[in-house]
Amino acid sequence: QVQLAEVGGGLVQAGGPLRVSCAASGRTFSGYTMDWFRQAPGKEREFVAAISGSGDFTRYVDSVKGRFTISRDNVKNMVYLQMNSLKSEDTAVYYCHARRAAAGTSYDYWGQGTQVTVSS
Numbered sequence: 001q002v003q004l005a006e007v008g009g010g011l012v013q014a015g016g017p018l019r020v021s022c023a024a025s026g027r028t029f030s031g032y033t034m035d036w037f038r039q040a041p042g043k044e045r046e047f048v049a050a051i052s053g054s055g056d057f058t059r060y061v062d063s064v065k066g067r068f069t070i071s072r073d074n075v076k077n078m079v080y081l082q083m084n085s086l087k088s089e090d091t092a093v094y095y096c097h098a099r100r101a102a103a104g105t106s107y108d109y110w111g112q113g114t115q116v117t118v119s120s
Contacts, residue, residue: 002026002109004096009114016086020114022079022096030054030074032100036081038092039113045095049081053100063089086118 008020022034030053039045049070050059058070069082079096096111 001107002029002032002098004098004109004111006094006096006111006114009094009116011117011119012086014086014088014118014120017082017084018086018116019080019082020094020116021081022111024077024079024096024098026077029077029098032098034070034072034079035097035099036070036079037095037097038090038116039095040092043092046092048094051079083116086116088118088120090116091118092116 003025005023006020010018012018033050033052035050036048037045038048048061048064049068051070051072055072060068067083067085072079081094083090093113093115095113097108099106099108
């Protein structure tokens with residue numbers, strides 16, 4: 001029911017900012033919790049940040065707290081991850097993820113990912 005497409009990755013110097021964006025299809029975007037995950041080469045996919053449907057609750061992995069901010073615009077069907085003070089350890093493919101639970105079943109959808117490379 002939801003299609004996701006990430007954009008905004010690229011090469012950035014350590015310490016700099018970068019914003020990645022995710023465009024979502026669907027009529028019920030505000031009903032989905034949205035997440036950002038990332039995956040570095042040879043590593044497991046890692047949770048980074050989450051935001052509730054209304055945008056009033058957020059959660060972050062400890063390693064990005066104070067540096068990254070997740071936000072959403074339910075009119076535009078967009079979710080964003082603003083990344084500041086980037087470190088080489090942040091280099092990964094970043095994935096947008098939508099999820100919700102209803103009637104005893106769960107739904108989740110993934111974007112294709114966008115590469116973020118931090119140089120030092």
